[in-house]
Amino acid sequence: xxxxxxxxxxxxxxxxxxxxxxxxxxxxxxxxxxxxxxxxxxxxxxxxxxxxxxxxxxxxxxxxxxxxxxxxxxxxxxxxxxxxxxxxxxxxxxxxxxxxxxxxxxxxxxxxxxxxxxxxxxxxxxxxxxxxxxxxxxxxxxxxxxxxxxxxxxxxxxxxxxxxxxxxxxxxxxxxxxxxxxxxxxxxxxxxxxxxxxxxxxxxxxxxxxxxxxxxxxxxxxxxxxxxxxxxxxxxxxxxxxxxxxxxxxxxxxxxxxxxxxxxxxxxxxxxxxxxxxxxxxxxxxxxxxxxxxxxxxxxxxxxxxxxxxxxxxxxxxxxxxxxxxxxxxxxxxxxxxxxxxxxxxxxxxxxxxxxxxxxxxxxxxxxxxxxxxxxxxxxxxx
Ligand code: B12
Ligand code: SF4
Ligand code: SF4
Numbered sequence: 001x002x003x004x005x006x007x008x009x010x011x012x013x014x015x016x017x018x019x020x021x022x023x024x025x026x027x028x029x030x031x032x033x034x035x036x037x038x039x040x041x042x043x044x045x046x047x048x049x050x051x052x053x054x055x056x057x058x059x060x061x062x063x064x065x066x067x068x069x070x071x072x073x074x075x076x077x078x079x080x081x082x083x084x085x086x087x088x089x090x091x092x093x094x095x096x097x098x099x100x101x102x103x104x105x106x107x108x109x110x111x112x113x114x115x116x117x118x119x120x121x122x123x124x125x126x127x128x129x130x131x132x133x134x135x136x137x138x139x140x141x142x143x144x145x146x147x148x149x150x151x152x153x154x155x156x157x158x159x160x161x162x163x164x165x166x167x168x169x170x171x172x173x174x175x176x177x178x179x180x181x182x183x184x185x186x187x188x189x190x191x192x193x194x195x196x197x198x199x200x201x202x203x204x205x206x207x208x209x210x211x212x213x214x215x216x217x218x219x220x221x222x223x224x225x226x227x228x229x230x231x232x233x234x235x236x237x238x239x240x241x242x243x244x245x246x247x248x249x250x251x252x253x254x255x256x257x258x259x260x261x262x263x264x265x266x267x268x269x270x271x272x273x274x275x276x277x278x279x280x281x282x283x284x285x286x287x288x289x290x291x292x293x294x295x296x297x298x299x300x301x302x303x304x305x306x307x308x309x310x311x312x313x314x315x316x317x318x319x320x321x322x323x324x325x326x327x328x329x330x331x332x333x334x335x336x337x338x339x340x341x342x343x344x345x346x347x348x349x350x351x352x353x354x355x356x357x358x359x360x361x362x363x364x365x366x367x368x369x370x371x372x373x374x375x376x377x378x379x380x381x382x383x
Contacts, residue, residue: 016194018138018139018191018193019036019193019194021138022034022036022088022131022134022135022138022193025131025134026088026090026131029127029130029131030092030127030274030275031090031091031092031127031131032091032092032093032175032178032182032272032274033090033091033164033165033175033178033182034088034089034090034091034164035088035089035159035162035163035164035196036086036087036088036089036162036193036194036195036196037086037087037089037158037161037162037163037195037196038085038086038087038161038195039074039075039076039081039084039085039086039087039188039189040074040075040076040084040085042073042074043072043073043074043154043157043158043161046154046157047072047073047154047157050072050154051069054066054069058224058225058226058227059226060226060227060232060236060237060240061236061237061240062226062232062236062237064152067152068152071151071152071153072152072153072154075087075153075158075188079152080145080147080151080153080188081143081144081145081188081189081190083143083190084145084188084189084190085189085190085191085192085193086188086189086191086192086193086195087158087162087186087187087188087189088131088135088162088186088187088188088189088193089155089158089159089161089162089164089184089186090128090131090164090184090185090186090187091159091164091165091173091175091178091182091183091184091185092120092124092127092182092183092185093178093179093181093182093272093274093276094113094114094120094181094182094183094272094276094279095178095179095181095182095266095269095271095272095276096113096271096272096276096279096280097271100271101113104116104281104285105281105285105286105288106289107253107285107288107289107290107292107293108281108285110251110252110253110254110325111253111254111255111310112231112252112254112255112256112257113181113257113279114181114183114255114279114309115254115255115308115309115310116279116280116281116282116285117277117278117279117280117281117282117308118278118279118282118307118308119307119308119309119311120148120149120183120278120279120309121148121149121150121309122307123278124148124183124185125146125148125185127185128146128147128148128185128186128187129146131146131187132144132145132146132187132189135187135189135191136189138191139191141190142189142190142191143189143190144187144188144189144190144191145187145188145189146185146186146187147185147186147187147188148183148184148185148186149183149184149185153186155184155185155186156171156172156173156184158186159173159184160173160198160199161196161198162195162196162198163196163197163198163199164196165178165180165199166198166199166200166201166202167201167222168180168201168202168203168209168222168263168265169203169206169207169209169210169218169221169222170209170210170218170259170260170263171218171222171223171224171259172259172260174202174263174265176199176202176265177269178269178272179260179263179265179266179268179269180260180263180265180266181260181266202265203221206264207221208262208263208264209258209259209260209262209263210259211262212258212259212261212262213229213258213259214230214248214249214250214252214256214258215228215229215230215245215248215249216228216248217229217230218259227240228245229256230249230252230255230256231255231256233245233246233249234249234252234253234254234255234256234313234321234324235254235255235312235313235317236312238313238314238316238317238318238320238321239317239320239357239361241324243368246324246327246328247328247331249324249328250328251325251328251329252325253290253293253321253322253325254309254310254313254318254321282307282308284304288304289342290322290325290326290329290339290342290343290345290346291322291342291345291346291348291349292304293310293318293319293321293322293346294318294319294322294323294346294349294350294353294358295315295318295319296349297354298315301315301318305318315355316353316355316357316358319350319353319355319358320357320358320361322346322350323346323347323350323358323361323362323365324361324365325343325346326342326343326344326346326347326350326365327343327347327364327365327368327369329342329343330343330344330347330365330368330369330372331368331369331372332372343369347362347365347366347369350362350365351363351366
């Protein structure tokens with residue numbers, strides 16, 4: 001066991017052998033970090049923060065985030081797994097080398113790194129199911145349930161409690177030596193395993209992520225207002241964005257990595273040693289350009305986004321994202337930049353879109369682009 005993150009912290013009176021076997025199996029399945037937390041102790045401080053977050057309306061159009069309040073506090077209730085004693089917290093890295101990423105197709109390069117390849121909900125869940133099946137073999141009547149992202153739990157809070165990393169000022173779980181380009185998943189089980197120890201936060205005086213956020217989405221260190229986050233208005237609620245924020249989002253099409261790309265923990269962590277194949281851009285992005293994201297009908301959208309995280313934005317949502325980026329390009333790019341042509345074709349397609357909101361956004365973008373006849377020197381370059 002050469003990786004300290006994969007070394008379980010051993011508490012007394014817990015089945016050390018079972019813990020070590022779960023760690024070994026997690027590693028065999030391709031997880032980069034694993035840790036255990038008591039599932040029968042509810043979250044307190046994190047849940048209070050969550051409740052305040054909802055009370056302040058920060059969930060915006062993500063209405064589901066305000067539901068299942070109790071499940072977000074405890075894992076051992078009816079909503080998740082009655083009688084749960086342990087949550088196995090796992091992280092799967094998607095960090096690739098800069099050289100490799102530089103070769104990604106142009107359209108993939110304006111998509112957040114986690115979303116360029118296959119949908120992690122599918123491949124991570126497969127691994128988690130296998131791990132849950134393994135955990136069930138570790139004792140009579142052991143129950144285990146895999147969870148990834150969509151279930152109503154505060155994944156980051158549990159990962160931090162399990163000690164697989166700490167929550168940085170950017171709000172993300174950072175695994176020392178591995179960084180934050182990692183997706184989280186869990187197996188909740190009735191089996192008792194040796195809980196880990198939470199890590200102290202290691203950001204120190206650094207504020208790079210807060211300073212780098214293009215849309216100023218942090219109210220304070222650790223505290224995000226999702227309604228200003230590019231990931232919110234490009235993935236969860238396309239169109240729920242004002243002109244100022246849209247301009248600040250620039251070319252970022254689906255999600256954003258800025259609060260991670262500047263983080264020293266990512267800059268100094270080597271790319272994942274395990275295979276990141278599933279996160280490599282899908283072949284279809286090689287031949288795709290911005291106009292292709294404005295799909296003529298739902299069937300072609302379904303084909304385009306099959307097995308891709310981009311499906312999350314929805315048919316008209318992805319079209320709205322493409323219109324937002326097209327508008328930015330037309331407002332800021334020099335005449336002669338090939339992307340202007342893509343932007344024009346995008347708006348032309350969007351002008352014929354079945355959904356009125358997309359047609360309206362295209363019309364507004366065309367008007368704004370025509371008005372943006374400012375001298376080139378005052379134009380901000382796209383990121
Ligand atoms: C909704 C959601 C979003 C929303 C809202 C994010 C938010 N901050 O609430 C939006 C769409 C904006 C979003 C964006 C992103 N997301 Co998201 N998202 C989620 C989801 C589904 C729920 C999060 C949630 O419950 N939010 C409610 C708030 C209140 O809870 P929380 O975010 O967990 O916040 C806790 C901590 O921040 C902490 N906290 C708050 N204040 C303080 C202060 C101190 C001092 C401390 C110590 C802690 C602390 O307490 C909070 C409550 O537990 C989770 C999956 C899940 N089920 O957990 C993924 C998840 C958090 N997202 C993830 C990712 C990858 C992203 C993006 C990087 C995607 C991208 N590249 O565009 C960005 C990152 C934005 C950011 N800097 O946080 C990963 C994070 C992985 C990691 N290493 O941490 C998760 C865990 C999905 C997964 N399964 O891997 N996301
Ligand atoms: S993902 Fe982008 S927009 Fe969202 S908080 Fe991070 S830097 Fe800001
Ligand atoms: S950029 Fe700095 S402050 Fe932000 S999470 Fe990384 S170390 Fe912490």
